[in-house]
Amino acid sequence: MTVHILTLGCSKNLVDSEHLLAQxxxxxxxxxxxxYEKDADVVxxxxxxxxxxAKEESVNTILSYMEEKQRGNIRKLFVMGCLSxxxxxxxxxxxxxxxxxYGVWEMPAILEALGSKLDRHLMHxxxxxxxxxxxxxxxxxxxxxxxxxxxxxGIRGTQVSISVEELLKESNxxxxxxxxxxxxxxxxxxxxxxxxxxxxALPDLLKELVKIExxxxxxxxxxxPTGFPEEVIDLMAAxxxxxxxxxxxxxxxxxxxxxxxxxxxxxxxxxxxxHQFRKQIPDVALRTTVLTGFPGETEESFxxxxxxxxxxxxxxxxxxxxxxxxxxxxxxxxxxxxxxRIKSRRADAIMKLQQEISLQLNRExxxxxxxxxxxxxxxxxxxxxxxxxxxxxxxxxxxPLDQEISIGQFYQVKITGAGEFDLFGTLEE
Numbered sequence: 001m002t003v004h005i006l007t008l009g010c011s012k013n014l015v016d017s018e019h020l021l022a023q024x025x026x027x028x029x030x031x032x033x034x035x036y037e038k039d040a041d042v043v044x045x046x047x048x049x050x051x052x053x054a055k056e057e058s059v060n061t062i063l064s065y066m067e068e069k070q071r072g073n074i075r076k077l078f079v080m081g082c083l084s085x086x087x088x089x090x091x092x093x094x095x096x097x098x099x100x101x102y103g104v105w106e107m108p109a110i111l112e113a114l115g116s117k118l119d120r121h122l123m124h125x126x127x128x129x130x131x132x133x134x135x136x137x138x139x140x141x142x143x144x145x146x147x148x149x150x151x152x153x154g155i156r157g158t159q160v161s162i163s164v165e166e167l168l169k170e171s172n173x174x175x176x177x178x179x180x181x182x183x184x185x186x187x188x189x190x191x192x193x194x195x196x197x198x199x200x201a202l203p204d205l206l207k208e209l210v211k212i213e214x215x216x217x218x219x220x221x222x223x224x225p226t227g228f229p230e231e232v233i234d235l236m237a238a239x240x241x242x243x244x245x246x247x248x249x250x251x252x253x254x255x256x257x258x259x260x261x262x263x264x265x266x267x268x269x270x271x272x273x274x275h276q277f278r279k280q281i282p283d284v285a286l287r288t289t290v291l292t293g294f295p296g297e298t299e300e301s302f303x304x305x306x307x308x309x310x311x312x313x314x315x316x317x318x319x320x321x322x323x324x325x326x327x328x329x330x331x332x333x334x335x336x337x338x339x340x341r342i343k344s345r346r347a348d349a350i351m352k353l354q355q356e357i358s359l360q361l362n363r364e365x366x367x368x369x370x371x372x373x374x375x376x377x378x379x380x381x382x383x384x385x386x387x388x389x390x391x392x393x394x395x396x397x398x399x400p401l402d403q404e405i406s407i408g409q410f411y412q413v414k415i416t417g418a419g420e421f422d423l424f425g426t427l428e429e
Contacts, residue, residue, distance in 0.1 A: 001029050001030070001041045001042065001114075002029065002030040002031075002032060002040045002041045002042070003021075003024045003029045003030070003031050003032070003040065003041065003042045003043075003044065003114070004031075004032040004033070004035055004037075004040035004042065004043045004044070004074075005017045005020060005021055005031070005032070005033050005034075005043075005044045005045075005046060006033075006034055006043065006044070006045045006046065006061065006065075007033065007034060007046045007129070008045070008046060008047050008048045008054070008057055008058050008061060008081070009046070009047065009048025009050065009054055009058075009081070009082065010048065010050075010185075011136045011138075011183070011185050011221075012136075012138055012141075012185055012186075012187070013046050013047075013048060013081055013082070014129060014130075014136060015126070015136050015137075015138040015185070016046060016080075016081070016104070016107070017033065017046050017129065018126035018127050018128060018129055019107065019123075019125075019126055020044070020046075020107055020110065020111075021033060021126070021127035021129070022122055022125040022126050022127045023107070023111055023116070023118060023119060023122060024111075024114075024116070025127055026119055026122055026125070027111075027116040027119075029114075029116075031127060033127070033129045034129070038064075038065070038068045038073055038074070039068070039073040039074060040074055041074065041075050041076070042074070042075060042076045042077075042078065042114060043065050043068070043069075043074050043076070043077050043078070044078045044079075044080060044110065045058070045061055045062055045065065045077075045078070045079050045080070045081075046080050046081040047061075047062070047079060047080065047081040047082055047083035047084060048081065048082050048083065049081070049082035049083035049084075049085065049086040049087065049151070049155060050082060050151060050152065050155075050325075051151075051320070051323035051325065052323045052325075053323075055083060058081075058083045059083070062077075062079055062091075062095060062098065065077050066095065066097045066098065069097060070097065076099045076114075077097065077098050077099055078098070078099055078100045078101075078102065078110060078113065079091065079095075079098055079100070079101050079102070080101075080102040080103070080104075080106065080107075080110060081103075081104060082104060082155050082156070084101040084102055084103055084104075085103035085104045085155050085156070086151070086154070086155050086327075088101050088103065099113070100113055104141075104155065104156055123166075124166070124169045124170040124173045125173060126170075126173075126174070128174075128177060128179075130391070131375055131376065131407065131408065132177055132178040132179065132408060133178060133179060133180045133181060133373065133375075133407075133408035134179060134180065134181035134182075134183065134217075134373075134375075134391060135174045135177075135179045135181075135182060135183070136182075136183045136184075136185050137167065137170065137171060137174070137182045137183065137184050137185065138162070138185050138186060139161065139162055139167055139184055139185070139186050139189070139192050139202075139205065140159055140160060140161040140162060140186040140187070140188070140189075140191075140192050141156055141157070141159070141160045141162075141186075141187075142156040142157040142158050142159045142160050142187060143156070143158070143159055143187040143188050143191075144158050144159045144188070144191060144194075145187075145188060145191075145224060145262075145264075146262045146329065147251075147261055147262050147263060148260060148261050148262045148328060148329040148330040148333070148334075149251075149261060149291065149294060149322060149323075149325070149328060149330045150325075150328060151325045151327055151328050152187055154327045154328070156187065158195075159187070159188065159191055159194070159195055160195060161192050161193050161194070161195050161196045161201070163196055164193075164201065164204060164205050164208055167205060167209075168208055168209070168212075171209060171212055171215070172212065175212055175214035175215060178408070179214070179215075180214065180215065180216045180217065180373070180408070180410075181215070181216065181217040181218075181219065181373060182209065182215060182217070182218050182219070183219045183221055183390060183391075184205075184218065184219065184220050184221060185221045185222060186221075186222060187222065188222065188223070188224045189202055189220060189221070189222055189223040189224075190202070190223045190224040190225075190226070190227055190228050190229065191224065191227065192205065193205070200227065200229040202229055202232055203229055203231040203232055203235055206218065206232065206235050206239070206242060207235070209241075210239050210241045210242065215241055216241060216410065217241065217243050217373070217387060218241050218242045218243065219243045219245055219387075219390055220232070220242075220243075220245065220246055220247065221247040221390065222247055222249070223246060223247065223248045224248075224249075225248055225249075225250060225263075225265055225269070225270050225273055226263065226264040226265045226269075227264075228248070228273055230276065233276060233277060233280050233281065234280070236280075236281055236284070237280050237281050243387040243388070244281050244283055244284045244285060244387060244388065245284070245285045245287070245387060245388055245389075245390065246277060246284060246285070246286055246287065247287040247288070247316075247390070248273075248274075248286065248287070248288055249288055249289040249290075250270055250274075250288045250289075250290060251263065251289065251290055251291045252290060252291060252294065252297075252301075252305055253267045253270065253304055253305050253308045254267070254297070254301035254304045254305060255267055256296065256301065257294055257296060257297055257301055258270075260294065260295070260296055260330075260334070261291075261294060261330075262329065274286065274312065283388075285315040285316065285387075285388035285389070286314050286315055286316070287314065287315065287316035287317070287318075287390070287393075287394070288314050288316070288317055288318075289317070289318040289319065289320065290305060290309070290317065290318075290319050290320075290350060291319075291320055291321075291322055292305075292319060292320070292321055292322065292343050292346035292347045292350065293321050293322040293338040293340075293342060293343030293346060293347075294322045294330070294338070295322070295330060295334035295335060295336060295337055295338065296334065296337075297322075297338055297346075302346050305350070306346075306349060306350060306353065309350055309353055309354065309357075310353055310357075313357050313360075313361065314354070314357070315358075315361060315388065316358075316389075316393070316394050316395075317350070317351075317354045317357075318393070319347045319350045319351055319354075320347070321340070321343035321344055321346075321347045322336075322338065322343055324336035355420045355421075358395070358420050358421060359418070359419070359420045362395065362418035362419065362420070362421075362422075362423055363418045365415045365418060365423060366415050366416065366417060366418050367414070367415065368414070368415055369412055369413065369414050369415075369428055370386040370387075370397070370412075370413055370415065370425075371386065371387065371410055371411075371412060371413075372384040372385065372386055372397050372399075372410065372411050372412075372413040372425070373385055373408075373409075373410050374399075374405055374406065374407050374408065374409055374410075374411065375391060375396075375407065376407060377401070377407065380400070380401060381398040381399060381400065381401065382398070382399045382400075382401065382403070382405045382407070383396050383397070383398060383399075384396065384397045384399065384411070384413070385397060386423075395421050395422060395423060396421075396422055396423070397413060397415070397422075397423045397424075397425050398422055398423070398424050398425070399413065399424075399425055399426065399427065400426070403426070403427050404427075405427070411427055411428075412427070412428040413425040413426065413427060413428060414426055414427075414428050
């Protein structure tokens, strides 16, 4: 029997799918992930339900595979993940063709529905869907923050950290598969370990991970600014394996907006942390995300955000127009008063500015040499990344095919050209 899992949404969903794929393969199933073909005995759609665009993509994917089931191309269709967790009753009523809807904690139930059982001896095993040289490591589930715009705590619950011991077992299982780069993910890396150890334990975890000989890069994603354990900055400066890269979403800088968002800090505290990163690690790449059109955002408060982006010059930046999500504090307490066209206009203005900043920063790299990890071959190039770039979301380094290059290996590369989001290079002789 063939089981085809489609993963939508974030890398946290991807890790869930990889664990489920490993369980199915161990039970004797043939497994596929995000394959082009639509015919399979069983299709499982791992959905995102975070914001409107993600929900629409999830619903459209479900509808597409409902049609495939009606045509007889698939036997069973299951839906799991955030959309199911958030709207299970409504989906069950509106989509009776789906054989089952499962929330984010119901992997055992999905296995049982197909005549299998959860094998707890395989809890550290994953069927990698990324290239074999890098993998995501989810270190906790859920979130204890109370950001007014965010639906995640209502979907995935309060924070549940995975112990250092369990994470080391999973990390060693991943390096046994050839993984050289671990990308640590959670809804909130900053608070990792508080529920287990009574303290922020990210530094303790990093101290153990750097001991794994096969690992060359450890990358940090999604750290909340409030309460960030500053020992991590010390470790990043001291440990070569920890990439000089930090993904730390700021969302906004206007103090009134930050207070309304429930972020737990003001602009001054945020700036202090960001400048501390750059002071201790001058070459650090700081990635962030910002939100435009939150209720109460005026032209003046937006201009403050835009000017901060201009002055601070983040290495990487993503922007999202505010989505008024039911079940959130913002939905309950504020009216969605900023028109969608203005949200989008503001988002476009920030991205246009960031493109200019990215081009300037990339041009400064021309003539310099960097350690580059090769991810894949695509069209006329080998495609790789420096330690300052995470897969899928950041800059890439493009190298010509006429060089002796192996995917999954590190090389010293001289940068010869730059675009807004790409670097061009050649192997150092």
